[in-house]
Amino acid sequence: MIRRALSLAQRLTLAFLGLVAAVLLVNGSISMWFAYQEATAAAVRVEQEKADAAADRVAQFVAELEQQIGWTTRADWSRVSMEQRRYDFIRLLRQAPAITELMYIDGEGRERLRLSRLEPDVTDSGADLSADPRFRGARDHRVWYGPVIFRRGSEPYMTVAIAHAGRNAGVTVAEVNLKLIWEVITAIRVGGTGYAFVTDTAGRLIAHPDMSLVLRETDLSALPQVAGAMAALGERVRTARGVDGRSVLSAHAAIPRLGWIVFVEQPTAEALAPVYAAAYQTLALLGLGVVLALLAGVVLARRLTDPIRALQAGAERLGRGDLAQRIAVASADEIGTLALRFNEMAARIQDAQETLEAKVADRTRELAQSLEDLRAAQDRLVQSEKLASLGQLTAGIAHEIKNPLNFVNNFADLSVELISELHEAMDKAGTTLDPALGAEIEELCRMLRDNLGRIAAHGRRADSIVRNMLAHSRDGAGERLTVDLNALVEETLNLAWHGARAERPGFNVTLEKRLDPAAGQLDLYPQEFTRVLLNLFGNAFHAVQQKEAPGFQPHLRVMTEARAAAIIIQVRDNGTGIPDAVRSHIFEPFFTTKPAGQGTGLGLSLSHDIVVQQHGGEIAVATEPGAWTEFTITLPRRAALAEGAA
Amino acid sequence: MRRRHLLPALLLARPARAQRRRQARIALVHHYRTPAQLLPEGHEQARALHATLAAAGWREGENLTITRWTALGDPARYAALCAEVVATAPDVILVSGAGLAREMLAATRRIPLVVLTPRPVENGLAESLARPGGNLTGVSADPGFHLLGKQVEFLRAFLPGMERLALIGDGTQDLPELHDLPRQASGAGLALHMLVPGAPMDRGGGDELVARLRETRADAALMLHAPRMIPRHRLVLAATERAGVPLASELRLFTTAGGLFSYGADWVEVERRRARLVVRILEGASPGELPIEQPVRFDLVVNQHTAQRFGLVVPLSVLAFATEVV
Numbered sequence: 001m002i003r004r005a006l007s008l009a010q011r012l013t014l015a016f017l018g019l020v021a022a023v024l025l026v027n028g029s030i031s032m033w034f035a036y037q038e039a040t041a042a043a044v045r046v047e048q049e050k051a052d053a054a055a056d057r058v059a060q061f062v063a064e065l066e067q068q069i070g071w072t073t074r075a076d077w078s079r080v081s082m083e084q085r086r087y088d089f090i091r092l093l094r095q096a097p098a099i100t101e102l103m104y105i106d107g108e109g110r111e112r113l114r115l116s117r118l119e120p121d122v123t124d125s126g127a128d129l130s131a132d133p134r135f136r137g138a139r140d141h142r143v144w145y146g147p148v149i150f151r152r153g154s155e156p157y158m159t160v161a162i163a164h165a166g167r168n169a170g171v172t173v174a175e176v177n178l179k180l181i182w183e184v185i186t187a188i189r190v191g192g193t194g195y196a197f198v199t200d201t202a203g204r205l206i207a208h209p210d211m212s213l214v215l216r217e218t219d220l221s222a223l224p225q226v227a228g229a230m231a232a233l234g235e236r237v238r239t240a241r242g243v244d245g246r247s248v249l250s251a252h253a254a255i256p257r258l259g260w261i262v263f264v265e266q267p268t269a270e271a272l273a274p275v276y277a278a279a280y281q282t283l284a285l286l287g288l289g290v291v292l293a294l295l296a297g298v299v300l301a302r303r304l305t306d307p308i309r310a311l312q313a314g315a316e317r318l319g320r321g322d323l324a325q326r327i328a329v330a331s332a333d334e335i336g337t338l339a340l341r342f343n344e345m346a347a348r349i350q351d352a353q354e355t356l357e358a359k360v361a362d363r364t365r366e367l368a369q370s371l372e373d374l375r376a377a378q379d380r381l382v383q384s385e386k387l388a389s390l391g392q393l394t395a396g397i398a399h400e401i402k403n404p405l406n407f408v409n410n411f412a413d414l415s416v417e418l419i420s421e422l423h424e425a426m427d428k429a430g431t432t433l434d435p436a437l438g439a440e441i442e443e444l445c446r447m448l449r450d451n452l453g454r455i456a457a458h459g460r461r462a463d464s465i466v467r468n469m470l471a472h473s474r475d476g477a478g479e480r481l482t483v484d485l486n487a488l489v490e491e492t493l494n495l496a497w498h499g500a501r502a503e504r505p506g507f508n509v510t511l512e513k514r515l516d517p518a519a520g521q522l523d524l525y526p527q528e529f530t531r532v533l534l535n536l537f538g539n540a541f542h543a544v545q546q547k548e549a550p551g552f553q554p555h556l557r558v559m560t561e562a563r564a565a566a567i568i569i570q571v572r573d574n575g576t577g578i579p580d581a582v583r584s585h586i587f588e589p590f591f592t593t594k595p596a597g598q599g600t601g602l603g604l605s606l607s608h609d610i611v612v613q614q615h616g617g618e619i620a621v622a623t624e625p626g627a628w629t630e631f632t633i634t635l636p637r638r639a640a641l642a643e644g645a646a
Numbered sequence: 647m648r649r650r651h652l653l654p655a656l657l658l659a660r661p662a663r664a665q666r667r668r669q670a671r672i673a674l675v676h677h678y679r680t681p682a683q684l685l686p687e688g689h690e691q692a693r694a695l696h697a698t699l700a701a702a703g704w705r706e707g708e709n710l711t712i713t714r715w716t717a718l719g720d721p722a723r724y725a726a727l728c729a730e731v732v733a734t735a736p737d738v739i740l741v742s743g744a745g746l747a748r749e750m751l752a753a754t755r756r757i758p759l760v761v762l763t764p765r766p767v768e769n770g771l772a773e774s775l776a777r778p779g780g781n782l783t784g785v786s787a788d789p790g791f792h793l794l795g796k797q798v799e800f801l802r803a804f805l806p807g808m809e810r811l812a813l814i815g816d817g818t819q820d821l822p823e824l825h826d827l828p829r830q831a832s833g834a835g836l837a838l839h840m841l842v843p844g845a846p847m848d849r850g851g852g853d854e855l856v857a858r859l860r861e862t863r864a865d866a867a868l869m870l871h872a873p874r875m876i877p878r879h880r881l882v883l884a885a886t887e888r889a890g891v892p893l894a895s896e897l898r899l900f901t902t903a904g905g906l907f908s909y910g911a912d913w914v915e916v917e918r919r920r921a922r923l924v925v926r927i928l929e930g931a932s933p934g935e936l937p938i939e940q941p942v943r944f945d946l947v948v949n950q951h952t953a954q955r956f957g958l959v960v961p962l963s964v965l966a967f968a969t970e971v972v
Contacts (some may be wrong), residue, residue, distance in 0.1 A: 086963060087966060090963050090966040090967050091966050094966055094967060097943055100942075116796075117796070118789050118791070118793060118796060118944070119796060120796060120798065150776075152790060153775065153776050154775035154776045154938075154940070155775075177942055179939075180942065212935070212937045215776055215937030215938075216776045216935075216937050
């Protein structure tokens with residue numbers, strides 16, 4: 001598996017995330033765009049309404065003034081006394097703080113009364129004001145608003161002239177300090193930090209929350225929104241720079257009657273706050289959605305990929321040979337089914353492998369057994385061949401030695417007879433023979449006879465050896481009979497025991513016989529087999545005689561044991577045992593540990609020959625040097641006896 | 647996931663209105679008031695100043711330190727006082743009185759001065775009302791001229807047969823309106839007597855005043871804007887009372903203490919406007935760029951009891967004009 005690539009879970013999460021984010025993004029963008037449009041339109045609408053409301057407020061301020069001045073424009077006012085007029089004017093000044101000066105011009109255009117907050121009253125000055133624009137304007141339009149003037153270059157004033165009701169009526173002229181609009185203007189709240197201001201049609205500032213701007217006679221006609229409003233061009237709401245340079249949403253409403261324009265400006269950021277709020281909301285929702293999608297994607301992907309990962313891990317372990325591995329996937333979907341199939345497959349593979357292993361183990365065991373058997377057979381064959389060839393060699397040698405030895409023995413016997421004839425001859429000669437000479441000859445004859453006796457004795461010994469050697473090449477010389485094995489063993493033991501006693505009168509040994517009655521009759525060559533047993537018993541007696549140890553009790557045990565297809569004869573002594581170096585050679589001809597002249601070294605060799613070659617059995621030795629020796633003969637009950645074996 | 651917490655914060659975040667909350671020190675310097683009258687508890691004008699500053703976020707004892715100084719009506723002290731005030735290097739100096747303002751302007755061209763004085767342009771303090779220039783701005787105590795004519799007119803309403811009018815001053819008055827008055831309608835046929843006591847009011851000035859009033863047989867007295875005498879207004883009133891002459895003035899102070907009436911600017915309103923200028927300067931505006939405002943509202947305060955005492959009827963026209971009747 002390529003690790004560098006994105007995992008399935010990551011890809012699934014990303015896909016889910018991407019999908020949700022895309023949907024949210026598209027949705028959010030569209031709704032944001034609509035919200036922006038709507039909010040902008042709403043803000044514009046609101047600004048416009050605010051501008052209209054502000055214009056209304058300003059217009060109302062002037063309308064109230066007008067209404068208050070109207071108190072003095074009743075039709076009957078021309079008929080009331082000057083004192084009453086003065087009183088009315090005083091009340092008007094009292095009620096309208098913005099009015100600083102009031103003037104009454106009669107129908108002829110003469111100034112009749114002038115009241116001021118600052119200067120002494122003037123009554124009936126009679127000044128001719130019939131050509132004065134205030135008088136003319138009021139007479140022409142009933143209500144006339146003069147231009148805004150800045151007294152002493154600072155305080156904004158405006159003249160309001162209202163014609164009285166009735167024919168040839170007079171005019172009331174009021175000088176209004178526009179600073180008092182300040183209270184109206186500052187009272188107009190435009191959002192949090194918005195403001196309203198008023199200019200005349202020339203762009204001169206009439207009212208602004210910052211009074212100092214007004215008092216400085218600020219000309220705002222350079223501001224694009226003011227210029228636009230003055231030219232009555234463009235939208236009534238626009239984005240522009242405020243007096244202080246901030247970006248504002250500016251709206252205006254004209255008061256045509258006064259020739260004033262009321263502006264309402266609100267910082268763009270504030271006016272569009274709902275738009276931004278909507279945008280933030282959309283962004284927040286988008287973020288939230290993405291986070292939720294991420295979580296959902298992670299959870300979903302994990303739920304989907306966890307079983308797959310478990311499957312993968314299981315498959316990896318299975319691939320590494322861990323066949324006992326089972327995948328724990330609980331889901332009931334396709335992956336669960338897959339896991340189930342996987343487990344089944346693993347179980348089947350495991351079964352097959354286990355059977356195969358058992359079979360291989362069996363075969364191996366069998367093969368090992370066969371090999372073992374083969375090796376044993378080979379060993380035996382080699383041993384047999386070796387012993388057989390040695391036997392043949394020995395027999396060959398014996399055969400060749402036998403003829404000369406016969407000559408020696410025969411001629412020795414003949415020489416003895418010849419000596420007897422010599423004696424007879426001497427006796428015949430008797431007295432003729434010098435007695436001394438006779439004695440000497442007698443002496444020589446005796447010596448010759450002695451010598452010949454020795455030759456004969458050793459010749460017989462040599463002959464015996466040769467005969468033994470020839471036994472190797474015997475070809476079924478003996479008779480084959482069915483004998484009682486136990487009886488044969490007992491008989492032979494007695495013979496050996498007596499022989500040993502005869503040879504060494506003080507010899508003593510404990511004999512133990514464990515003869516299995518089931519041994520019964522056995523087909524064998526009794527003469528040869530007796531030789532084998534005698535040999536074994538003799539060796540045992542020799543071994544226990546050789547051993548010298550304090551409190552040593554010589555002991556010999558003979559045991560027979562009947563088995564299904566064989567009979568076992570075991571001879572065990574507690575003598576000197578056989579050293580390891582010797583053990584492998586004990587069945588070889590002429591190998592003996594006895595002193596020269598005491599043994600021929602052919603006993604065990606012959607025994608081996610007899611048991612193995614003649615009877616088809618086995619002879620084995622087990623020993624512990626210095627402790628015990630045990631010979632075991634196994635005879636097949638119905639063996640194919642080696643008829644005519646070499 | 648900390649970023650998620652930012653979103654509501656962004657939604658809630660509103661640019662906090664930049665309000666300077668640093669410490670500011672202003673000096674309140676007056677030409678005649680007593681130290682107690684400069685405290686908010688001591689005078690309504692001081693109270694108005696205090697309240698307007700507090701409304702704009704400048705609270706004395708919190709972020710605003712106000713040191714108060716007064717010349718106690720003694721022009722000889724002006725120079726030393728101004729030097730002393732300038733030496734403390736306040737952020738803004740509020741100065742009352744044209745003479746004191748001139749001294750202060752001589753003492754510093756750097757520390758913003760917010761003056762409250764009559765006719766700042768004519769008194770040589772400002773270049774123009776719209777743009778005073780330099781380190782000075784403020785409010786004008788009058789609409790560019792004295793309300794003498796109006797005051798005489800009201801007196802005439804009380805005393806239609808008034809022939810002799812005593813004008814009480816402290817010798818610092820050189821009002822052009824004073825010369826104009828006889829030519830005005832209200833001043834027609836009126837004999838004006840300028841009374842300036844040679845001695846301080848508490849050291850024989852009162853007696854001198856009574857003697858002069860009797861001597862001139864004045865029908866009424868009008869208190870001019872006399873900074874040195876304002877702190878002694880009760881002594882002035884006692885003197886006019888002894889002489890049996892009703893006293894009019896421009897200050898409510900005199901009316902409530904027994905004067906007949908007063909007609910003058912709404913000083914509380916004027917002081918509020920001055921306080922707003924102080925706030926603008928503390929917020930970083932350049933004083934020379936702030937126009938000097940003139941008073942808009944004028945108060946006519948009438949003392950009914952005084953009128954009764956002098957056997958006078960408050961005329962209807964005066965009553966209609968009056969903002970306050972005590």
